Amino acid sequence: MAAPAPEDTYDKVLGAAVELFAEQGFAGTSLQAIADRVGVTKAALYYHFRTKDELLDALLRPALNELDRVLDAAERRKGQAVRQRVLFEGYVDFLLRHRTLAVVLDRDVSVGSHPAIRPRLESITVRVRGILDDSERPVEFRVASTVAMGGIYSAVAVFPHLPDDELRSVLLDIVRRLLTPRGGRAAASGAD
Structure with missing residues (x-):
């Protein structure tokens, strides 16, 4: 052989x-x-x-590059609500494509705090906050958007056996409901 x-x-x-x-x-x-x-x-x-460090870098670099592209797409959009919608949709799709890596990062904090990875994750976190930060909105909205980001990540890690399309639909519906002001339109939706 x-x-x-x-x-x-x-x-x-x-x-x-x-x-x-x-x-x-x-x-x-x-x-x-x-x-x-x-x-x-x-x-x-x-x-x-x-080394395992080289292996970890080879695993995470392409995924983190893809996440940077999601952030690039969101940052290019006009209007805070549109940027946020693009971010949430792209983030859900990204995590569904990289479910096992999401589980690794969720269960093993040493990976996210690894010296080779931490600066990159910190940079991504700053960019996400920049898209989500909407000081014009009430604090309730800002907290809800932060909860939505963390919840998406956790749900993908906790429900690894749900089919992608089902989990995507549920997650985006929950995000929409979280970010819809009482009696109003969805804050994270809108036309491009």
Whole structure:
């Protein structure tokens, strides 16, 4: 039987790593465990990743780049309500595409506070706050928008087996209700 192609091994290592990080945490997962899960030697794993830190970066960098694109799209829109709607919809879709990573980040705080990741997450947090911050709105709205962001993340991590379309629909409906002033139009909706 032929050895897997290096690209194949790379993708399999990433897949096994995210599964094991979700199951055992980042600190609780060794490179040997990842190699065993993939069915390769530790030397074959070292061909792609010398350390777990390199592996973590390879897992998170593409996802965080994608989240930056969601934020870029929201920031380009005119009007606070439209920016917020684009952010919430993009964030839900982003988390649904990266459910396992959301679980890893939710369950293992060491990943989010890792020195290689923390500055990037802090930058993203600042950008999210900039989109959500609407000092013209009552404090109730500002608190609701913050609750909505955290709730989306938590729900994706807590309900990993709900189908994507069902969870997306439920989450966006809840966000709409949270951000709709009593007796008014949805604050996070509007035309482009």
